[in-house]
Amino acid sequence: xxxxxxxxxxYKVRDLELASRGRMKIDWAESRMPVLMRLRxxxxxxxxxxxMRIAGCLHVTKETAVLVETLxxxxxxxxxxxxxxxxxxxxxxxxxxxAGVSIYAWHGMSVDEFYWCIDRTLDFRPMLxxxxxxxxxxxxHNRHPELVAGIIGGTEETTTGVxxxxxxxxxxxxxxxxxxxxxxxxxxxxxxxxxxxxxSIDGIMRATSVLLAGKNFVVAGFGHCGxxxxxxxxxxxxxxxxxxxxxxxxxxxxxxxxxxxxxxxAARIGDVFITATGCKDVLxxxxxxxxxxxxxxxxxxxxxxxxxxxDLAALATGKREIRANCEEYTLADGRRIYVLAQGRLVNxxxxxGHPSEVMDMxxxxxxxxxxxxxxxxxxxxxxxxxxPERQDQEIARIKLATLDAGLDELxxxxxxxxxxxxxxx
Ligand code: 3DD
Numbered sequence: 405x406x407x408x409x410x411x412x413x414x415y416k417v418r419d420l421e422l423a424s425r426g427r428m429k430i431d432w433a434e435s436r437m438p439v440l441m442r443l444r445x446x447x448x449x450x451x452x453x454x455x456m457r458i459a460g461c462l463h464v465t466k467e468t469a470v471l472v473e474t475l476x477x478x479x480x481x482x483x484x485x486x487x488x489x490x491x492x493x494x495x496x497x498x499x500x501x502x503a504g505v506s507i508y509a510w511h512g513m514s515v516d517e518f519y520w521c522i523d524r525t526l527d528f529r530p531m532l533x534x535x536x537x538x539x540x541x542x543x544x545h546n547r548h549p550e551l552v553a554g555i556i557g558g559t560e561e562t563t564t565g566v567x568x569x570x571x572x573x574x575x576x577x578x579x580x581x582x583x584x585x586x587x588x589x590x591x592x593x594x595x596x597x598x599x600x601x602x603x604s605i606d607g608i609m610r611a612t613s614v615l616l617a618g619k620n621f622v623v624a625g626f627g628h629c630g631x632x633x634x635x636x637x638x639x640x641x642x643x644x645x646x647x648x649x650x651x652x653x654x655x656x657x658x659x660x661x662x663x664x665x666x667x668x669x670a671a672r673i674g675d676v677f678i679t680a681t682g683c684k685d686v687l688x689x690x691x692x693x694x695x696x697x698x699x700x701x702x703x704x705x706x707x708x709x710x711x712x713x714x715d716l717a718a719l720a721t722g723k724r725e726i727r728a729n730c731e732e733y734t735l736a737d738g739r740r741i742y743v744l745a746q747g748r749l750v751n752x753x754x755x756x757g758h759p760s761e762v763m764d765m766x767x768x769x770x771x772x773x774x775x776x777x778x779x780x781x782x783x784x785x786x787x788x789x790x791x792p793e794r795q796d797q798e799i800a801r802i803k804l805a806t807l808d809a810g811l812d813e814l815x816x817x818x819x820x821x822x823x824x825x826x827x828x829x
Contacts, residue, residue: 414506418494426499433466436760438806439768447478454479459530461540463491464509467763485521487536491752533558538565556781557581564706581784583773588791590765590799599758601632603751604704611729611744611754617641622674625681626657677701679710689715702744711747729754
């Protein structure tokens with residue numbers, strides 16, 4: 405592909421010609437994100453983010469574009485980069501650039517280009533940071549410490565990023581307050597389970613078009629994301645095998661009816677492998693050495709460290725891209741192992757990420773957290789803060805109102821009863 409780009413004052417994207425296609429994708433997402441669009445109407449009137457400069461580092465998808473344009477509508481000045489070298493949808497980036505958003509993102513960038521883009525979003529000295537995986541926050545702390553004094557606070561979208569920030573806070577290294585959007589019930593229990601479950605299968609199907617029914621489908625990690633992948637694979641008739649290091653998670657997988665094996669055992673029988681652990685070296689040399697011919701491996705964890713591609717390359721005598729997002733590694737004994745999306749997030753690199761309907765709630769939490777930081781961030785102590793319970797319930801309430809669902813209310817007597825500790829047997 406020609407390395408031509410569209411660059412201008414405040415953006416670098418693959419090709420501005422793609423903007424009209426990207427705008428239609430954004431229109432499609434808007435029609436399925438009623439919670440965020442309602443917040444856009446309310447806060448555009450209030451201009452809740454007027455005067456705020458927000459640097460964002462989050463997958464450039466049609467859903468993220470709806471978040472970006474909601475932040476802008478509320479009065480914020482935005483500068484944006486993607487949080488994964490393979491997850492940017494070029495037509496969406498083009499549509500945002502054409503709409504005047506400062507954006508530095510394209511599909512297939514190098515790691516150096518990835519950090520160059522993050523640095524560009526810091527040029528306008530942000531007051532708020534919005535992150536997915538904590539690479540932006542970490543860049544500010546480690547490479548641009550002079551910016552910390554001007555930053556009120558930040559947010560973090562994903563499990564791995566929150567884990568990283570909690571470790572920074574424990575080590576006393578965190579220099580401004582951050583809100584853990586990932587840990588909101590209306591994010592974690594929906595985006596991570598239903599979003600990751602559907603979008604990961606979507607990525608596998610787009611990259612391979614294999615039949616999943618009857619296949620041994622190995623899920624490494626039975627957390628929210630892994631359990632969603634197991635649920636959807638089983639729904640398609642796959643025989644799900646889970647691997648875990650945490651006894652309670654493994655026990656949960658057993659009681660949900662899945663086989664639970666060590667990866668050494670599962671590696672011998674698996675047809676499709678997906679890693680969702682947040683850890684590194686989940687699939688390594690000793691697993692590749694015993695895999696069946698034609699085994700498919702992929703990852704849906706945030707970083708590309710779960711599948712050890714260095715080990716696989718050392719065993720391979722040849723490699724070719726046999727399909728888009730599908731590389732065939734041929735081993736010395738002739739066995740072929742297929743790696744999807746170069747071991748990066750298969751749902752975002754080989755498909756479009758989670759459906760708009762779940763990102764609606766995740767991004768409602770992102771948006772309201774930005775509004776909260778703008779209003780009271782200067783009074784928040786340095787550390788990792790949770791979403792208020794009332795915000796979670798309000799987002800769920802608004803979402804429910806858009807669905808065919810009825811919600812009961814407590815009577816005054818019931819309210820009194822549940823708060824009366826004296827009421828016993
Ligand atoms: N993520 C998954 N699907 C996404 C989408 N359609 N747009 C933007 C981001 C998307 C990843 C994150 O939201 C979140 O699920 C995570 O934990 O990384």
